[in-house]
Amino acid sequence: MSSALTDLFRHPIVQAPMAGGVSVPRLAAAVSEAGGLGFLAAGYKTADGMYQEIKQLRSITSCPFGVNLFMPQPEYPGASAGSAGAAGAALPSAAAIDVYAHQLAGEATWYEAELGDPDSGRDDGYDAKLAVLLDNPVPVVSFHFGVPSRDALDALHRVGTFTLVTATTVEEALAVQRAGADGVIVQGVEAGGHQGTHRDVPETDGGGIGLMSLIAQVREAVSVPLIAAGGIMRGSQIVAALAAGASAAQLGTAFLATPESGANALHKQALTNPLFVRTELTRAFSGRPARGLVNRFMREHGPYAPAAYPEIHHLTAPLRKAAAQAGDAQGMALWAGQGHRMARELPAGQLVEVLAAEIEAARTELSAAPASGGGA
Incomplete structure (x- = not known):
């Protein structure tokens, strides 16, 4: 096992753990074999499902890798700012979920699917997964x-x-440093998928900090290593993040389009499809802010989705699955960062090599640039 972050990779490139079947063993292995740090996503899996993926990954690579866990979610109070109805009144969380379920009834009819049970669990099997990782240690564990x-x-x-x-x-x-973690993944608002906020406060929706500003601010506040995450798609951006104070960069959307990724083909195609021109943060699919490509489902339901995670995730899961089976990208959660149009359909190992070459080129260009002098 490594005790230093930089001992884990040859290139400062970390493949983000993307839950929902994207970060599969073959993707993590390809990234790690190429000199980056591959990651498995344990979110939404059982403890045994996670363990089986770890075993599979170890059978195809001996390189370091990581596993990501979702933290258990606190119980909601009796009343919260879960959702505002037509009159703008705050509803208790349970009532807000019921209202949203009623709104999604038309989706269920359209896709011929039943809505999921919102009370399917709040801890994501955290304790059992942690026990597995203590009995069968892996090089890196991250938390979201x-x-x-x-x-x-x-x-x-x-x-x-x-x-x-x-x-x-x-x-x-x-808070991460005080708890004793070895490093911080600094996630800017540009990042695709779920924002890793520690407390889900609806009043802050859309008010996140851009990555470069956040790295600089965090670097001045903490002494542990930082990994930069959020919209990074090119080696030059990695160099910028390193210059700002990060030790490595974490890329998700960049690896989503690779053939090793477990993402649905429609999701991969949507990244560069002119039909999907922008991303937004939405609660529509999970009840927690997550950045994805704007599609019909997000436009129609995002404004009304309550702040109730993982209840809304469980509620909409059958709809998302049915949309994928029907080949309808307009009903899927198309998680993507702001740099999605820059996605490259390269094998994951080759993508790491290309990024590494871009890093070296950017560093060479910076070192060769003349220092700016004073004016005449």
Whole structure:
């Protein structure tokens, strides 16, 4: 096991753990074999499902890799700012979910699917997964949606695991350092998929900080290594993140389009399809802010989705699956970062090599640039 972040890779390139079947073993293996750091996503899997993927990954590579866990979500209070109805009144969380389920009834009829059970669990099997990772240690474990306890982090350290936690603000990064994690994944608002905020506060929707500003602010506040995440698609952007204070960059959307990715073919095609021109943060599919390509489902339901994760994720899961089976990208959660139009359909290992070459080229160009002098 490695004790230093830079010992885990030859190139400062980390493949983001994308849940929902995207970050499969063959993708993580290809990235790690090419000198980056591949990741498995344990979110939405059972503990045994995670363990089987770890075994499969180890059968095809001996290189370091990581596993990402979702933190358990706190219970909602009796009443919250879950959803505003037509009159703008705040509804209790349970009532807001019921209202949203009623709104989605037409989708269920259209796709001939039943809505999911919103009460399918809030902890994502966290304790069982953590137990597996303590019994069968992996080089890196990262956490999303909150900060694990110091006891959990210490236990992972004792078995030789390097720990990372996502943060979207300086305050969150400070909490990560106080808890004893080895590093912070600094996630800018440009990132595709779910924002890794520690507390889901509806009042802050859309108010995230851009990556470059966030790296600089966090670098001044904490001393642990940083991994930059959010909209990065090119080697020159990685160099910029490193110059701002990061030790490596985490790329998700860039690897989503690779043949090794487990993403649905419609999702891969949508990244560069002129039909999908922009991304937005939405609660439409999961109840938590997540960035995706704007499609019909997001436009029609996003404004009304309550702040209720993972209840809304469970509720809409059958609809998303049915849309994919029907070949209808307009009903799928097309998670993507702001740089999605720059996606390249290269094999994952080749993409790492291309990014590494771009990093070297950008560094060479910077070193060769004349220093700016004073005016005449």
